[in-house]
Amino acid sequence: MEKENEIQRNAPHALLSPPEILNSLGKIFEDADHLLNGSKDLNELDSQLRFLAGKKGKLTEILHNIHSFTPEEKKIIGSESNEIKKKIEGIYKNKKNELINASHNEYLLNRNRIDLTIPGVYIERLHTHPITAVLEEAADFFSSMGFEIVEGPEIETAYYNFDALNIPPNHPARDVWDTFYLLNGLVPRTHTSSVQIRTMEKKSPPLRVIAPGRCYRYEAVDATHLFMFNQMEGLFVDKNVRLTDLKGILEETVKYLLGAKKTRFRPAFYPFVEPGLDLDIECSFCGGKGCGICKNTGWIEVIPCGMVHPDVFKYVKIDSSKYRGFAFGMGFDRIVMLKYNINDLRLLYQGNLDVLSQF
Ligand code: DAH
Helix, strand or coil: HHHHHHHHHCCCCCCHHHHHHHHHHHHHHHHHHHHHHHHCCCCHHHHHHHHHHHCCCHHHHHHHHHHCCHHHHHHHHHHHHHHHHHHHHHHHHHHHHHHHHHEEEEEHHCCCCCCCCCCCCCCCCCCCCCHHHHHHHHHHHHHHHHCCCCCCCCCECHHHCCHHHCCCCCCCCCHHHHCCCCCCEEECCCCCCHHHHHHHHHCCCEEEEEEEEEEEEECCEEEEEEEEEEEEEEEEEECCCCCCHHHHHHHHHHHHHHHCCCEEEEECCCCCCCEEEEEEEEEECCCCCCCCCCCCCEECCCCCCCEEEEEHHHCCCCCCCEEEEEEEEHHHHHHHHHHHHCCCCCHHHHCHHHCCCCC
C-alpha cells in the first residue's frame, strides 16, 4: 500500500490547461486540509507538508508548465497558487501547535500520574538514641531539683580545661588528662569540668547547673574507654552546701536512672575538689563478683565528684569563706551501659540498627 502511494505520488504529471490547474489547486487545498489535520505526529505533519508544498511537492508539480501560459493566465494562476500555499502553511502552523500542546499535556499527565494500586513503602519509626534518651531523663531529674542546663564549647583553651581547675602547666595531674592538642594550642576538652569555670565566671551563686556534652581523650579504646565520650557535669554552689548534699543527690540520681543499685563512695584525687570522691556502682554484669568489664573489682566507677576546691573559687572570684559547692562529672556512657546491660561502649557509637533498635 505504501509502495503504491509512493508510485502515485511520484507519477509524472500530465500537461494541464489553466482551468484544470485552478481546479487542481482547489483540490490540493482540500487534500491539504485533510492530510495535515489528519496527521498524528510532527513527523507525519512535516512529511505531508513536503508532499503538498515542498520543492518537489504537488503544488510545484502542477505548475511545471506555467511558463507556456499567457501573462494574464500566469498572473491569475500565480496569485491563486500563492494564496493556496499561504492557506496550507496556516493549516500546518495550527496543526503543529495543536500537536505540540497535546504531547506536552500527555507528558504532564504521565508525570503526575499516581498509581494508587502500588503498595506503599513502609517507613520504620525508630526512637531516640539510648544516650539521648537517658540524657533527657537525667535532665528532667535535675531540672526537678532546680538545676539549669548549660553548655560549653567542645574545643577549649588550656585555661578552662586545666589552669582554672587548679591544674597548672607543670603539675603532674595534667598528665592524667593529657590529650590531643590542636596546632593553634586549643584542646578538644578532656572533660566537661571546663563548663564549671565558664558558668561561675558568668553567674554568681547560688547556682545549680548541669552541663552534658562530648569530651575527647588520648585513650586506648576498649569496652569501657573511648577516645570520644559523653559526660554530664554538675555544679551546686550555695552558702551551706555540704558533702552530705552531694551524697544524697548523687545516690538519688543513681536510683532514678538505674533503679536500686548498690553504690559506694571512695576517696579519690581530683585537683579541683577537696575532698574528692568516686561514686561506684556495683557491676551489673557479674553482680559484684568480678568480671572483665569491671576489671575484676565488682564495681564500675561512674560519678567522680567532690567539694569545690577553694583555689578554683579564687580563679572565678567567688568568696570561699561565704560559699561552698559540690561538683560531679558523670560518665554518661557508662550510665547508659549499666542501664541497658550493654557490655561494650563501642556498640553505642557504631550506628548499628540491629543493636540500637533493641532499646
Ligand atoms: N573531670 C573529671 C574527669 O573527667 C571528673 C570529675 C571529678 C568531675 C571530680 C568533677 C569532679 O566535677 O568534682 O576525670
